[in-house]
Amino acid sequence: MPLRFGLLRNLTGGARLLGLRRLPPERFAGGFDQLAALLLLDLLVWAALDTLHAESGSRLMLDGLYGWALYLLLGLIACALVARAYCRRADTRSLLIPVLSVAPYVLVIFWLASDRSELRERPTLEIILAVGFLLLLSIRLQQAAYGSARPKALLLAAIFILAAPWVLRTLDLDTRLWLTDDTEEAQADDALAEPILYDQPGRIVAAVEHMPAREPGQAAVFYVGFAGDGEQEIFKRESLYGEQVFAEHFRSGDRALELINDDDDRDSFPIASVSGLQQALKLIASKMDTQQDVLVLLLTSHGSRDGLAVVNGTLPLLQLAPADLRAALDEAGIKWRVVVVSACYAGVFVDALKNDSTLVVSAADAQHSSFGCEDDRDLTWFGEAFLHDAIPKTRTLEQAFRLAAQLIEHRETGEHEIHSNPQMFVGARMHAKLAELEDAEAAARQGTIVANHRGNTLFGH
Numbered sequence: 001m002p003l004r005f006g007l008l009r010n011l012t013g014g015a016r017l018l019g020l021r022r023l024p025p026e027r028f029a030g031g032f033d034q035l036a037a038l039l040l041l042d043l044l045v046w047a048a049l050d051t052l053h054a055e056s057g058s059r060l061m062l063d064g065l066y067g068w069a070l071y072l073l074l075g076l077i078a079c080a081l082v083a084r085a086y087c088r089r090a091d092t093r094s095l096l097i098p099v100l101s102v103a104p105y106v107l108v109i110f111w112l113a114s115d116r117s118e119l120r121e122r123p124t125l126e127i128i129l130a131v132g133f134l135l136l137l138s139i140r141l142q143q144a145a146y147g148s149a150r151p152k153a154l155l156l157a158a159i160f161i162l163a164a165p166w167v168l169r170t171l172d173l174d175t176r177l178w179l180t181d182d183t184e185e186a187q188a189d190d191a192l193a194e195p196i197l198y199d200q201p202g203r204i205v206a207a208v209e210h211m212p213a214r215e216p217g218q219a220a221v222f223y224v225g226f227a228g229d230g231e232q233e234i235f236k237r238e239s240l241y242g243e244q245v246f247a248e249h250f251r252s253g254d255r256a257l258e259l260i261n262d263d264d265d266r267d268s269f270p271i272a273s274v275s276g277l278q279q280a281l282k283l284i285a286s287k288m289d290t291q292q293d294v295l296v297l298l299l300t301s302h303g304s305r306d307g308l309a310v311v312n313g314t315l316p317l318l319q320l321a322p323a324d325l326r327a328a329l330d331e332a333g334i335k336w337r338v339v340v341v342s343a344c345y346a347g348v349f350v351d352a353l354k355n356d357s358t359l360v361v362s363a364a365d366a367q368h369s370s371f372g373c374e375d376d377r378d379l380t381w382f383g384e385a386f387l388h389d390a391i392p393k394t395r396t397l398e399q400a401f402r403l404a405a406q407l408i409e410h411r412e413t414g415e416h417e418i419h420s421n422p423q424m425f426v427g428a429r430m431h432a433k434l435a436e437l438e439d440a441e442a443a444a445r446q447g448t449i450v451a452n453h454r455g456n457t458l459f460g461h
């Protein structure tokens with residue numbers, strides 16, 4: 001059979017396999033030339049999809065072929081093992097032909113699906129749907145290769161399919177052909193790194209000096225926002241929004257300092273770094289009555305089991321570990337602490353920070369991710385629930401956390417996500433301290449409402 005007719009026959013069969021139709025082995029054209037042609041076609045489809053998704057200004061870089069070749073090799077080995085599991089005399093090529101025939105369609109469908117925002121926001125659902133489809137497809141592929149499916153081969157295929165997401169995450173190979181050339185930008189960043197970092201202490205001093213003086217005789221609240229990842233502006237937005245929310249809740253006003261990483265803006269705020277946070281806490285402590293005033297510290301970024309991500313272009317920044325944050329707070333001498341950590345695995349900070357005069361809130365426990373950090377959102381799921389939906393509608397932070405935890409659990413259940421399990425620790429003395437502060441704020445707000453009502457009545461409104 002001529003090559004082109006055999007290729008057309010195989011691709012037609014692959015399209016029917018995509019619909020999970022059962023096909024007999026004779027439906028496909030075999031031979032080494034068909035195998036090579038299908039392999040080349042798959043490569044061209046992948047290259048075309050990568051080209052469609054290339055960023056403006058990208059250049060062709062063939063390094064991605066190495067990653068693609070390794071993934072292909074792993075796939076070929078998996079097919080060979082499944083064939084041997086089916087029967088010792090089973091021909092691997094018979095399985096590869098239907099696999100490579102359906103592969104172009106699967107590539108296109110999966111690539112297009114990855115662009116859907118509803119799936120990007122629910123990665124667990126995306127994986128479940130993909131794995132479920134591939135498990136069903138593996139049955140049809142064995143039937144198309146050998147006429148029937150056998151349990152031993154199906155079990156091995158299922159193991160490979162279930163292990164694939166873990167293997168892809170572990171290897172994390174870059175298979176892109178079109179890449180932006182970051183060399184010149186990186187060199188420019190390296191040249192600017194020293195003056196930028198040298199300038200930070202003076203900028204933090206200036207920001208703290210502009211804070212208004214605290215009123216003698218009553219506890220004041222100071223706010224520090226720390227947006228760690230400069231590649232996504234959602235963390236910047238969350239930190240700034242947190243400043244507004246806590247200013248309303250505690251009347252902290254302008255007693256606030258923002259440390260923000262933003263790859264596109266290093267001028268509006270001091271950058272977020274471990275050394276910058278250490279300096280900021282010491283300077284703010286000098287403005288506080290450290291035995292009476294309260295610090296609210298909001299940390300928002302990507303997270304890991306090692307701590308908080310701190311990234312600003314190519315600047316050489318250290319990551320923020322829980323022990324480093326505890327040491328910075330202790331060295332500053334700040335006694336009363338409210339620490340909110342909005343990040344994956346944020347629970348790693350709870351044990352390190354908890355003491356009798358601290359409240360710690362984390363977006364997740366130490367073993368799980370939190371959700372909603374896509375840059376097209378205003379706030380993360382936790383930031384939206386805690387800062388936007390809970391604090392303005394409750395009287396205390398403890399009530400706000402309990403409401404936020406319920407909202408997040410309900411949302412994660414509805415989105416079929418693994419629960420992040422937000423955590424809260426409240427020291428006994430901090431519980432009493434916040435009750436005193438929040439009772440005073442509630443009374444002050446009620447007094448303002450009554451005064452406004454009387455004024456309106458007096459003037460006939």
